[in-house]
Amino acid sequence: MRIDVREPVLNQNDALAAENRRLFAQRGVRALNLLSSPGSGKTALLERTLCEMGDELRMAVIVGDLATENDAVRLRRSGAPAVQITTGDICHLEAQMVARAADQIDLDSADILFIENVGNLVCPCSYDLGEDLRVVLLSVTEGEDKPLKYPTMFKSADIIVVTKTDISEAVEFDRERAMEAIRGVAPQADVLELSARSGKGMSAWYDLLRRTCGRHSDGVRT
Amino acid sequence: MRIDVREPVLNQNDALAAENRRLFAQRGVRALNLLSSPGSGKTALLERTLCEMGDELRMAVIVGDLATENDAVRLRRSGAPAVQITTGDICHLEAQMVARAADQIDLDSADILFIENVGNLVCPCSYDLGEDLRVVLLSVTEGEDKPLKYPTMFKSADIIVVTKTDISEAVEFDRERAMEAIRGVAPQADVLELSARSGKGMSAWYDLLRRTCGRHSDGVRT
Numbered sequence: 001m002r003i004d005v006r007e008p009v010l011n012q013n014d015a016l017a018a019e020n021r022r023l024f025a026q027r028g029v030r031a032l033n034l035l036s037s038p039g040s041g042k043t044a045l046l047e048r049t050l051c052e053m054g055d056e057l058r059m060a061v062i063v064g065d066l067a068t069e070n071d072a073v074r075l076r077r078s079g080a081p082a083v084q085i086t087t088g089d090i091c092h093l094e095a096q097m098v099a100r101a102a103d104q105i106d107l108d109s110a111d112i113l114f115i116e117n118v119g120n121l122v123c124p125c126s127y128d129l130g131e132d133l134r135v136v137l138l139s140v141t142e143g144e145d146k147p148l149k150y151p152t153m154f155k156s157a158d159i160i161v162v163t164k165t166d167i168s169e170a171v172e173f174d175r176e177r178a179m180e181a182i183r184g185v186a187p188q189a190d191v192l193e194l195s196a197r198s199g200k201g202m203s204a205w206y207d208l209l210r211r212t213c214g215r216h217s218d219g220v221r222t
Numbered sequence: 223m224r225i226d227v228r229e230p231v232l233n234q235n236d237a238l239a240a241e242n243r244r245l246f247a248q249r250g251v252r253a254l255n256l257l258s259s260p261g262s263g264k265t266a267l268l269e270r271t272l273c274e275m276g277d278e279l280r281m282a283v284i285v286g287d288l289a290t291e292n293d294a295v296r297l298r299r300s301g302a303p304a305v306q307i308t309t310g311d312i313c314h315l316e317a318q319m320v321a322r323a324a325d326q327i328d329l330d331s332a333d334i335l336f337i338e339n340v341g342n343l344v345c346p347c348s349y350d351l352g353e354d355l356r357v358v359l360l361s362v363t364e365g366e367d368k369p370l371k372y373p374t375m376f377k378s379a380d381i382i383v384v385t386k387t388d389i390s391e392a393v394e395f396d397r398e399r400a401m402e403a404i405r406g407v408a409p410q411a412d413v414l415e416l417s418a419r420s421g422k423g424m425s426a427w428y429d430l431l432r433r434t435c436g437r438h439s440d441g442v443r444t
Contacts, residue, residue, distance in 0.1 A: 066374070148289065150288055167393060
């Protein structure tokens with residue numbers, strides 16, 4: 001007989017994630033779980049989003065890292081509430097960490113809650129946090145075959161965001177090969193391509209956020 | 223009382239790693255464990271190394287990925303033996319996986335065994351594979367504060383290799399800030415900076431490999 005030591009942990013996490021989901025729905029906030037390798041640009045994407053969409057959507061962030069408050073400090077500059085979770089040596093966020101962090105946020109005053117996960121293309125995948133949408137980032141610097149090499153993560157994505165497209169040429173990014181890999185592994189996902197540095201492609205991301213909150217692109221609630 | 227479910231697993235791994243270490247020493251092969259985020263350029267570094275140093279050092283590779291044989295296929299083009307481990311959903315290599323893979327390699331005919339770990343800056347850190355040296359890669363695209371955010375990994379490094387330096391300018395890499403982070407977290411590590419694409423800095427890496435095998439830079443055994 002083989003005992004899977006993760007099973008009870010995951011079952012407990014799923015129950016707590018369901019509680020988070022109920023809480024978020026009750027408060028009218030949509031939660032997005034952002035996942036990627038370290039350095040794919042999760043914080044840069046959020047930084048620009050908080051600055052440019054702050055007048056239109058009320059946003060809050062929970063951000064996970066093994067160590068440092070760096071990301072929360074960066075994100076708070078926009079004026080949005082940002083709560084840092086430091087996980088120590090834990091390689092992923094769990095629903096109970098998010099529940100505790102969410103306690104420090106006035107959810108009634110938020111339309112969107114971004115949850116920036118620990119940078120890791122493997123482990124965070126198994127932990128439902130109670131999110132409405134799972135957003136997986138893939139930077140053009142990482143290699144076109146990453147979806148094939150980390151299929152479980154990409155299969156679990158609602159949205160895949162190809163980031164850092166402004167340096168596609170510098171890194172000789174083969175867009176067609178990457179798109180083929182994405183479509184092969186994750187046909188269910190909507191795919192966006194953008195650069196948080198140049199701003200190119202950000203408008204489609206903003207439209208997605210508006211739709212997620214049930215708003216037209218002119219900001220009016222549908 | 224708190225039970226750490228990882229403890230017996232890690233103890234067992236350490237015992238198997240010690241066996242690997244004995245085996246490698248017996249066969250006169252030096253083992254290097256390469257660790258980094260996904261897409262930091264581990265395979266690119268090995269690809270160039272196998273091509274350029276193949277006449278001087280006898281090298282073999284064990285490469286770990288969740289899925290695909292892509293990396294082993296890439297590396298075998300050099301003519302060097304490369305064994306792919308596919309871990310399924312396991313986020314790291316373990317000593318027993320390496321032992322099984324090493325069984326397929328003629329270790330007596332190798333000076334260096336590269337073990338390319340699963341791309342992950344967290345979990346592989348806890349698993350000794352029986353290596354002589356631990357090499358942690360940090361690409362200039364990942365952000366200068368990664369050593370601060372993933373301290374356990376960088377603290378465990380014998381060598382830190384800053385990769386993709388040919389695109390430092392394109393990604394506005396702040397070298398001083400990165401070096402400060404590295405020195406702060408990992409003062410024990412030797413630091414190399416290189417680009418496997420342009421070739422810049424590769425000679426210092428090759429010297430390190432020669433020294434690891436007890437050879438002078440002219441290739442003569444010391």
